[in-house]
Amino acid sequence: VRIAELSRRSGVPVATIKYYLRERLLPPGVHTHRNQVDYNDGHVTRLRLIKALMDIGGLSTSATSELLAVLDSADLDAWESVGKAQYAVSKRRAAPTSETIDAAAGQTVDALLARRGWQIHPDSPARRMLIDACAALHQLGHDDIVAALDDYADAIEPIAAIDINLVIDQTTIAAMTEKVIIGTILGDNLLSALRQLAQENASRPLLQHSPQKNTKPKRADTGSL
Amino acid sequence: VRIAELSRRSGVPVATIKYYLRERLLPPGVHTHRNQVDYNDGHVTRLRLIKALMDIGGLSTSATSELLAVLDSADLDAWESVGKAQYAVSKRRAAPTSETIDAAAGQTVDALLARRGWQIHPDSPARRMLIDACAALHQLGHDDIVAALDDYADAIEPIAAIDINLVIDQTTIAAMTEKVIIGTILGDNLLSALRQLAQENASRPLLQHSPQKNTKPKRADTGSL
Numbered sequence: 001v002r003i004a005e006l007s008r009r010s011g012v013p014v015a016t017i018k019y020y021l022r023e024r025l026l027p028p029g030v031h032t033h034r035n036q037v038d039y040n041d042g043h044v045t046r047l048r049l050i051k052a053l054m055d056i057g058g059l060s061t062s063a064t065s066e067l068l069a070v071l072d073s074a075d076l077d078a079w080e081s082v083g084k085a086q087y088a089v090s091k092r093r094a095a096p097t098s099e100t101i102d103a104a105a106g107q108t109v110d111a112l113l114a115r116r117g118w119q120i121h122p123d124s125p126a127r128r129m130l131i132d133a134c135a136a137l138h139q140l141g142h143d144d145i146v147a148a149l150d151d152y153a154d155a156i157e158p159i160a161a162i163d164i165n166l167v168i169d170q171t172t173i174a175a176m177t178e179k180v181i182i183g184t185i186l187g188d189n190l191l192s193a194l195r196q197l198a199q200e201n202a203s204r205p206l207l208q209h210s211p212q213k214n215t216k217p218k219r220a221d222t223g224s225l
Numbered sequence: 226v227r228i229a230e231l232s233r234r235s236g237v238p239v240a241t242i243k244y245y246l247r248e249r250l251l252p253p254g255v256h257t258h259r260n261q262v263d264y265n266d267g268h269v270t271r272l273r274l275i276k277a278l279m280d281i282g283g284l285s286t287s288a289t290s291e292l293l294a295v296l297d298s299a300d301l302d303a304w305e306s307v308g309k310a311q312y313a314v315s316k317r318r319a320a321p322t323s324e325t326i327d328a329a330a331g332q333t334v335d336a337l338l339a340r341r342g343w344q345i346h347p348d349s350p351a352r353r354m355l356i357d358a359c360a361a362l363h364q365l366g367h368d369d370i371v372a373a374l375d376d377y378a379d380a381i382e383p384i385a386a387i388d389i390n391l392v393i394d395q396t397t398i399a400a401m402t403e404k405v406i407i408g409t410i411l412g413d414n415l416l417s418a419l420r421q422l423a424q425e426n427a428s429r430p431l432l433q434h435s436p437q438k439n440t441k442p443k444r445a446d447t448g449s450l
Contacts, residue, residue: 045365052361058283082428090421118426126421133415136277140270142407144394145415148387153419155383160423162376166369167428182367184421190358190370191420192413194378196315196351198385201343203307203392 003029006039010047017047025050025065049182057185063091067181071174081173085180090125101128102135109134112149163187228254231264235272242272250275250290274407282410288316292406296399306398310405315350326353327360334359337374388412 007014020026026046029037046068053059053067070081070088109131113120120127137145163183170176232239245251251271254262271293278284278292295306295313334356338345345352362370388408395401 048361048364052365056357056361083425086421086425086428090418113422116426118422119429120422120425124422124425126418126425129414130418130422132281133411133418136273136281137407137411137415139273140277140407140411142404142411144391145404145408145412148391149415149419151387152384152416153423155380155387156416156419156423157427158380159377160420160427162373162380163420163424164427166373169369179367179370182362182365183370184417186358186362186365186367187370188413188417188420189354190362190374191377191381191416192409193315193351193355193358194374194381195385195388195413195416196311196409197338197343197345197349197355198378198381199388200308200311200345200349200351201341202382202385202389203311204344 001039002036003039006043006047009044010051012047012051020047020050023061023065025061025068052182053185056189059185066091071177071181081177082167082180085177086184087125089181089184090129101131102138105131105135105138108146108149112153115150116153159191226264227261228264231268231272234269235276237272237276245272245275248286248290250286250293277407278410281414284410291316296402296406306402307392307405310402311409312350314406314409315354326356327363330356330360330363333371333374337378340375341378384416 001009003014003017006012007017010017012020017026021028026043029039029043032038050064050068053064054061059067067085067088070085073081109127113127134146134149137143166183167176167179170179226234228239228242231237232242235242237245242251246253251268254264254268257263275289275293278289279286284292292310292313295310298306334352338352359371359374362368391408392401392404395404
């Protein structure tokens, strides 16, 4: 199909498609004998993937480009690709490595990993991401959230087990790699939404039946309005 | 303290502080009799919060501004504030409401909510976020992830219970509201990191012992190198 039809089918404007082609996020079309450029179903699929990673996952163009490169080289490197995709996906949220690691938060995280017996590479971007989150929480005075780390880790293991099962059910390395990328990025959105829905449901009885805790109920407010 | 000292203590450059003052993310300092402007510990705390929301949470200036407004009005509206903060936090990731909702994904999500008996307001931004994620997953051919929604929902309930306990342990509405904001935004990072660490740990034995599944093992590769 031609670029206008590609735009219609993928829901991505022509100008944006041209930008993705220049940035090599999208492979070039095939030149036909009529001096036209032809695109196929692979292009439609790829455009939908780019759209999902950027619009829903909130990834930058360069982060998307890096992930697609991992995906495109997937069937060459066997199982390594799956781990590589996992690291590439984690990195999108980790702070630049030039910034110093908070030593106390590093100890908190490494003690957690040791307590759980989790075997993690020291360069794991997820380890770095957790250290940064703990350091920020401590600095903001939310040490109670850091203290709940073990409880959160207990609760997260069944989720990781579901993730892993979805990945190993795939029959090719390329499909596994794509499942890791999509499952982590769109999966984070899905889990964040489920978490907030479960919170809303669980807090509803509290909101309805709890006594007014504040000292300035609206009704008694005789101030300016 | 003066603005230079505020910058040193918070780790935020003076120019950025001035930008936050203009955008009203940061309340103005107090003019002293010596014609200087004085900032206090409250400004340091607020700057660290802004930094965490933007740098770690990845929030935009306008999203940060909206959350801080909810936070600043927190002790006026009693329990409503807590729910308001929850909705404001969710909205940061939901697609603009002008875009049409995918009807099939909407049915999938509402059927899930009905099966679980979760009481959710139809305008809940988290419901919208889940619908968008499911629609994208379906379009990308990852219906197996959508099919795991019930399993993920089972696994998320203990996490929401930890969240709620951290919130109700607070003694003021303002503290609860801040816990909701920080717990959701930095909590999403913390949970995403834990999920990836649990995945890495669980997939290590697979990576070490599984047979090579690909058709081009590296060792047999006699191509260019």
